Amino acid sequence: MRRLATSVLVGVAVALGGVFTAAPAQAQEIQLTGPLAGAPAVRKLRQYREGRFEVAPSLSFSLLDEYRRTILTGARLQYNIKDWISVGVWGAYGVINTTTDLTDQIDQTAPRNSRTATNVGKSFPDQTAKMQWVAAPQLQFAPFRGKLAIFQKVFLDTDLYLHAGLAFIGLQERGDCGDGKCSDPASFALASRTAIAPTFGLGLNFYTGDLVSIGVEYRALPFSWNRAGFDQQGGGNNGKFPDRKIDSNDRTFKFNQMISLSVGFSFPKPQVSN
Amino acid sequence: MTAACLLLPAVAFAQPKKPKGGGKPPPPPVAPAAPAGGAQEIELDEPPANPPAGTPGATPGGTDVPGSTGAPTGGICEIDPSACPKQEDIKAAAGKKLNAEIYAVPQIYALRYHRIELSPYWSFSLNDQFVSHPGPGLAANYYISNVLAIGVNGTYYGGLNVDSDFNFQNRRAARIGVPINEYLLTGNLNFTYVPVYGKFAGFGEFIFQYDAYLTGGLGALFSRPIPVIDPDNRAFKYKPFLDFNVGVGLRIFITRWLAVNLEVRDYIYNEHLENLTVAPTQQQQQDEGTWYGEHRITNDIQAQLGVSIFLPFSWEYRLPK
Numbered sequence: 001m002r003r004l005a006t007s008v009l010v011g012v013a014v015a016l017g018g019v020f021t022a023a024p025a026q027a028q029e030i031q032l033t034g035p036l037a038g039a040p041a042v043r044k045l046r047q048y049r050e051g052r053f054e055v056a057p058s059l060s061f062s063l064l065d066e067y068r069r070t071i072l073t074g075a076r077l078q079y080n081i082k083d084w085i086s087v088g089v090w091g092a093y094g095v096i097n098t099t100t101d102l103t104d105q106i107d108q109t110a111p112r113n114s115r116t117a118t119n120v121g122k123s124f125p126d127q128t129a130k131m132q133w134v135a136a137p138q139l140q141f142a143p144f145r146g147k148l149a150i151f152q153k154v155f156l157d158t159d160l161y162l163h164a165g166l167a168f169i170g171l172q173e174r175g176d177c178g179d180g181k182c183s184d185p186a187s188f189a190l191a192s193r194t195a196i197a198p199t200f201g202l203g204l205n206f207y208t209g210d211l212v213s214i215g216v217e218y219r220a221l222p223f224s225w226n227r228a229g230f231d232q233q234g235g236g237n238n239g240k241f242p243d244r245k246i247d248s249n250d251r252t253f254k255f256n257q258m259i260s261l262s263v264g265f266s267f268p269k270p271q272v273s274n
Numbered sequence: 275m276t277a278a279c280l281l282l283p284a285v286a287f288a289q290p291k292k293p294k295g296g297g298k299p300p301p302p303p304v305a306p307a308a309p310a311g312g313a314q315e316i317e318l319d320e321p322p323a324n325p326p327a328g329t330p331g332a333t334p335g336g337t338d339v340p341g342s343t344g345a346p347t348g349g350i351c352e353i354d355p356s357a358c359p360k361q362e363d364i365k366a367a368a369g370k371k372l373n374a375e376i377y378a379v380p381q382i383y384a385l386r387y388h389r390i391e392l393s394p395y396w397s398f399s400l401n402d403q404f405v406s407h408p409g410p411g412l413a414a415n416y417y418i419s420n421v422l423a424i425g426v427n428g429t430y431y432g433g434l435n436v437d438s439d440f441n442f443q444n445r446r447a448a449r450i451g452v453p454i455n456e457y458l459l460t461g462n463l464n465f466t467y468v469p470v471y472g473k474f475a476g477f478g479e480f481i482f483q484y485d486a487y488l489t490g491g492l493g494a495l496f497s498r499p500i501p502v503i504d505p506d507n508r509a510f511k512y513k514p515f516l517d518f519n520v521g522v523g524l525r526i527f528i529t530r531w532l533a534v535n536l537e538v539r540d541y542i543y544n545e546h547l548e549n550l551t552v553a554p555t556q557q558q559q560q561d562e563g564t565w566y567g568e569h570r571i572t573n574d575i576q577a578q579l580g581v582s583i584f585l586p587f588s589w590e591y592r593l594p595k
Binding site: 143 | 475484
């Protein structure tokens with residue numbers, strides 16, 4: 001195994017060495033002379049963003065969920081100040097919440113006894129947390145603009161953007177309960193809470209015409225929440241042991257992620273740059 | 275006069291802008307006289323002389339072929355007889371075969387055709403909350419055409435699998451053991467198809483090329499269970515499993531031979547899990563035949579981030595730019 005690992009490392013080192021030693025020769029290829037010297041990279045660019053409003057209904061799917069998946073419907077409302085910067089808000093509501101295989105397995109196989117009394121209720125799926133809604137005022141930056149060819153038949157204008165903002169997330173999470181009361185079946189009920197978290201990601205827009213675009217977007221929403229409704233932390237010398245209570249100490253960090261598909265409608269008509 | 279008509283429009287482009295109000299334009303400048311000697315002096319105000327006998331383009335009757343107006347024309351044949359088109363040249367030009375095909379698409383920035391792509395990468399597992407499977411890998415592809423390649427890739431995970439804290443929390447809270455597995459390595463034979471390519475302008479200042487590809491193939495994945503249910507007696511060995519993989523990737527070219535690539539690939543195989551029950555006797559517990567439980571189709575989704583190095587580094591285009 002060690003020999004194989006050594007071989008791989010040597011191979012990578014040789015490849016990287018080749019990359020860095022040969023780089024200067026390639027730099028000559030992009031030196032432009034003649035009438036194009038000093039010219040801008042793009043002329044007559046259709047400015048699909050600048051000065052336009054966009055309404056983009058979206059369908060979002062949560063990714064890598066441990067206990068419960070969520071599908072959200074919503075929309076992005078946006079005004080594009082320049083071709084490269086926009087301000088807007090994205091909002092969505094969770095219309096479908098389904099349990100994962102792990103949730104079903106725990107529900108079917110976990111013993112209900114004194115050791116699990118504070119953690120696993122009669123119906124485990126009913127105690128797992130849900131993401132109900134999200135509202136995120138945000139900025140969007142579109143530094144990359146280009147085009148693509150699909151099967152050398154379909155040609156689309158496209159842009160790649162980054163977005164960042166502050167998200168308000170409506171959650172349903174197991175409510176707080178005190179020492180000795182968390183075995184009560186009523187303590188497994190969900191309570192509403194609003195979490196505030198940063199949100200950021202990136203996306204691609206494909207412009208099918210002056211009015212309509214199709215979008216694919218990745219979004220991260222990192223924050224802490226008690227997704228299983230377990231008593232996991234708060235006790236012991238370092239606070240990492242169960243304390244027979246359900247409270248904010250039991251929330252664990254999760255890098256929540258989702259992917260969205262959208263259809264954007266923009267108006268008025270786009271301008272063309274010089 | 276014909277010579278004057280031929281020259282006048284050309285000179286008019288050099289005139290200063292007309293004054294507003296429609297003033298009379300200034301008289302056109304007279305063409306400078308050619309020096310005597312090597313070239314004959316041309317006087318535009320006098321009638322042209324008859325062309326010399328035997329001059330190409332002149333007929334015995336004294337008329338030029340192109341106009342055939344019956345009057346001397348003062349055309350290119352008089353100014354420079356050597357440049358006068360010959361009848362046989364025109365015939366030859368008219369009969370010349372032309373290639374009417376026009377190549378409107380510029381040359382592809384980074385050709386893949388008949389090139390080898392070497393791609394060292396780092397792989398991350400995306401869908402396993404219990405055990406993460408990171409590891410280095412290497413892919414090599416040969417492009418049969420500009421859009422289709424055949425190749426191999428391998429990833430090494432040995433010693434890098436990480437049993438997550440999430441796994442521990444579930445075991446402790448719900449008192450259940452979830453069977454988990456770790457990987458040693460994978461090796462696959464793949465086909466790659468590149469249906470999408472394009473370019474982006476970054477900040478309106480520079481342009482870079484990219485392509486998106488689909489990949490798929492089959493190979494082997496070496497896996498074994500991590501003993502969770504009866505770790506005192508069970509010591510599993512790695513076994514190979516047939517796997518099928520499908521994936522998509524994005525490649526951004528930095529130069530014509532160097533690119534950064536990101537690929538998401540799903541390795542699908544039939545995992546053999548640890549037995550959730552423990553045999554009643556010590557002898558049976560140490561029997562390897564009692565250690566394994568059910569088979570389960572498993573999706574090992576990996577994100578692979580790496581660089582692509584295309585060999586040879588340069589090439590010649592079939593058609594000029």
